[in-house]
Amino acid sequence: MRIFVTDFDGTEHELEALEGWRVMEIIRDYGLPIKAECGGACSCATCHVYVDEEWFGKLRPMEPEEEEMLDEAYDVKDNSRLSCQILMGEELDGLKVTLAPNPD
Amino acid sequence: MSDTMHKTDVIIIGAGPVGLFAVFELGLLDMKAHLIDILDRPGGQCAELYPEKPIYDIPGYPEISGQGLTDKLMEQIQPFHPTFHLNQMAESCTKLENGNWQVATDMGTTIEAPVIVIAAGGGSFMPKKMNMEGEDDFAGQSLFYAVRQREVFKGKDLIICGGGDSALDWANTLQPEANSVTLVHRRPDFRAAPDSVNKFMELVDAGKAKLEIGTPEKIIGSNGQVEGLRIKPKDGEAYDVAGSCLLVFYGLTMKLGPIANFGLNLHENLIPVDTEKFETDTPGIFSIGDINWYPGKLKLILSGFHEGALMAQKAFAYVYPDKKLRFQYTTSSTSLQEKLGVNDKAA
Numbered sequence: 417m418r419i420f421v422t423d424f425d426g427t428e429h430e431l432e433a434l435e436g437w438r439v440m441e442i443i444r445d446y447g448l449p450i451k452a453e454c455g456g457a458c459s460c461a462t463c464h465v466y467v468d469e470e471w472f473g474k475l476r477p478m479e480p481e482e483e484e485m486l487d488e489a490y491d492v493k494d495n496s497r498l499s500c501q502i503l504m505g506e507e508l509d510g511l512k513v514t515l516a517p518n519p520d
Numbered sequence: 521m522s523d524t525m526h527k528t529d530v531i532i533i534g535a536g537p538v539g540l541f542a543v544f545e546l547g548l549l550d551m552k553a554h555l556i557d558i559l560d561r562p563g564g565q566c567a568e569l570y571p572e573k574p575i576y577d578i579p580g581y582p583e584i585s586g587q588g589l590t591d592k593l594m595e596q597i598q599p600f601h602p603t604f605h606l607n608q609m610a611e612s613c614t615k616l617e618n619g620n621w622q623v624a625t626d627m628g629t630t631i632e633a634p635v636i637v638i639a640a641g642g643g644s645f646m647p648k649k650m651n652m653e654g655e656d657d658f659a660g661q662s663l664f665y666a667v668r669q670r671e672v673f674k675g676k677d678l679i680i681c682g683g684g685d686s687a688l689d690w691a692n693t694l695q696p697e698a699n700s701v702t703l704v705h706r707r708p709d710f711r712a713a714p715d716s717v718n719k720f721m722e723l724v725d726a727g728k729a730k731l732e733i734g735t736p737e738k739i740i741g742s743n744g745q746v747e748g749l750r751i752k753p754k755d756g757e758a759y760d761v762a763g764s765c766l767l768v769f770y771g772l773t774m775k776l777g778p779i780a781n782f783g784l785n786l787h788e789n790l791i792p793v794d795t796e797k798f799e800t801d802t803p804g805i806f807s808i809g810d811i812n813w814y815p816g817k818l819k820l821i822l823s824g825f826h827e828g829a830l831m832a833q834k835a836f837a838y839v840y841p842d843k844k845l846r847f848q849y850t851t852s853s854t855s856l857q858e859k860l861g862v863n864d865k866a867a
Binding site: 451453454457459460461462483484487488490491492517519520 | 565569570573642648649651682683684705706707709711735770771773774775
């Protein structure tokens with residue numbers, strides 16, 4: 417399985433994805449600059465990504481907890497998600513996301 | 521010695537799980553500790569980020585919450601009576617002529633000790649900024665990320681950004697004394713406690729406060745003085761609201777902060793240490809937990825516990841240069857059991 421992640425300078429990276437991993441973990445493990453301060457507890461909004469339009473509808477809808485946490489993210493858009501809340505599975509093979517800005 | 525000047529054996533910067541357990545390991549070796557933390561309570565990330573979330577990799581606890589672990593650690597170190605300096609940030613570190621270190625906080629507390637242990641995790645929890653152009657020019661003058669002195673906001677036209685408890689509570693609290701209150705939030709739902717939300721909506725219905733749904737786009741003003749905020753609603757054109765003071769409550773993020781200026785070597789914002797004593801390249805300054813770095817480092821709470829135990833062995837040599845350290849086990853040593861208050865037979 418693969419996911420495609422566009423980083424801050426617009427470069428697209430192809431990442432090997434593993435079933436059951438959170439997309440945040442896949443991005444972090446690959447070494448892209450994702451803060452993910454709380455380590456996947458849906459408590460910090462620093463793993464914010466934009467999901468490509470064609471994939472957005474295929475994700476499991478947000479739980480209220482994730483929607484609430486997005487209040488603390490920057491530049492939230494309609495296709496914003498927290499990547500720690502996206503669980504990798506066959507149906508997401510080829511998923512495309514873009515890292516959202518995460519200023520210091 | 522005044523209330524704000526202290527002398528102790530070990531200064532621990534950071535009261536997260538690793539800093540707390542260090543108190544235990546130091547205590548067994550008769551070293552007293554003072555802890556400094558920017559949060560208002562012990563526990564660090566466990567208390568701030570995931571108090572309710574279960575942790576599964578603490579030895580002996582198949583499952584424990586962040587707050588549960590904090591509570592247990594506080595119970596475990598209680599016999600050693602650590603002193604906490606909360607709500608403050610360690611700001612500077614100076615070597616004194618007598619060889620001791622002195623750490624000063626942003627609240628004016630100073631602590632002197634032969635040993636410093638930096639257990640600051642991911643850094644200090646600090647308010648998230650708005651990430652707007654020119655934001656820093658307004659910060660501290662007419663833009664604030666916390667309410668420290670309420671008088672500042674009296675008679676002002678307040679624009680409050682955010683949808684959590686801090687935003688709603690301060691909107692409600694400051695409304696009677698402010699000239700006007702406008703709350704700006706990105707969506708019509710709030711994560712703040714329903715009580716606070718209801719109270720605020722009553723103010724809005726009574727015409728005593730305003731609610732704007734949208735995302736801030738630009739701070740309007742000059743020379744440090746906020747004059748308004750441009751807001752972009754989800755659909756439609758951006759518009760401006762007037763205000764003389766901005767209050768921003770976007771939650772907390774972790775930053776290394778002033779530790780970066782302690783004169784220590786850094787490796788990608790982490791503090792390199794050896795793996796025998798977990799000491800930095802500056803003698804007497806140790807670093808344990810998520811904030812340190814060495815080959816093979818794993819950012820696990822349990823690694824920080826181990827690091828604290830080894831650190832204490834070397835710290836002893838600084839605190840008691842003339843004493844010989846005798847390693848003992850809590851299971852058998854009556855003197856350790858006395859320190860822990862668990863020895864019935866000792867008396």
